[in-house]
Amino acid sequence: MDKIPMTVRGEKMLREELDILMKRRPLISQAIAEARELGDLKENAEYHAAREEQGICEAQIRDIEYKLSMAQVIDVTKMQNAGKVIFGSTVTLIDIDTDEEVTYQIVGDDEADIKAGRISVNSPIARGLIGKMQDDEVSITTPGGKREFEISDVAYL
Template sequence: MNLIPMTVQGAERLREELQRLKTEDRPRIIQAIAEAREHGDLKENAEYHAAREQQGFCEGRIQEIEAKLGAAQVIDITKIPNQGKVIFGATVTLYNTSTDKEVVYRIVGDDEADIKQQLISVNSPLARALIGKMVDDSARVVTPTGEVEYEVVQVEYL
């Protein structure tokens, strides 16, 4: 079984979602199914079919989260000595040499990635180019608009 790298925060968010699904959403859906059954004929009962569909999505998501947490390799970056090297979980400040702008990204697991929050997947082209680099190293990334060069300005293990 392949382990899925995940930050401590990402694992915690999945646990919170799993808890919510099991303690809030599942009972609400079961109640909705029971109420819809009371309306009679199930063949033409739209509320019943909608509630059953919700139940399927909810149970599927519960299984998906449990599988991910079961295969998770939770990495606590704060327990690793910072040697200035870009690794999974690191927060990296980059200087884009073509735009003269600095950007900050955190390298996280696939399920945690959210570019709007500056969280990039460890499997993204940028993260793959950065892994193993040190402060002051350059990384070239091929993008749809061409090649972009970044310089590693700072590496933090937060």
């Protein structure tokens, strides 16, 4: 099976989310027990809601545990690639047509958040940047069409 690339920050976030879910587990079990005491389970909305919540919680726990077991945590701060765009690096781009500057960190799928400047390693922009060097000009085909960028800075934060 393929490993799931993840930054140190991404692994920490998943472990924190898993910890929260594990703390909810006994509370949900308690809610189920209390709902059972109310009587007839066929028409007991509290019981059915608690069971549904339990199912969702357990599915989320399994999903996170799987991702963590398959994670390949990459600490970019320990890598020295002298201006090369790699997974985890933070890249500052200048749009050649508009002179607009944007900065993205290339992260795993679960960590991606375009509003926070984190793009998935599987996104068209990241795929077009991986392996390129600082000061390179790149042409990337995005869903909005072809765009030309200059890589003005590559940082390993």
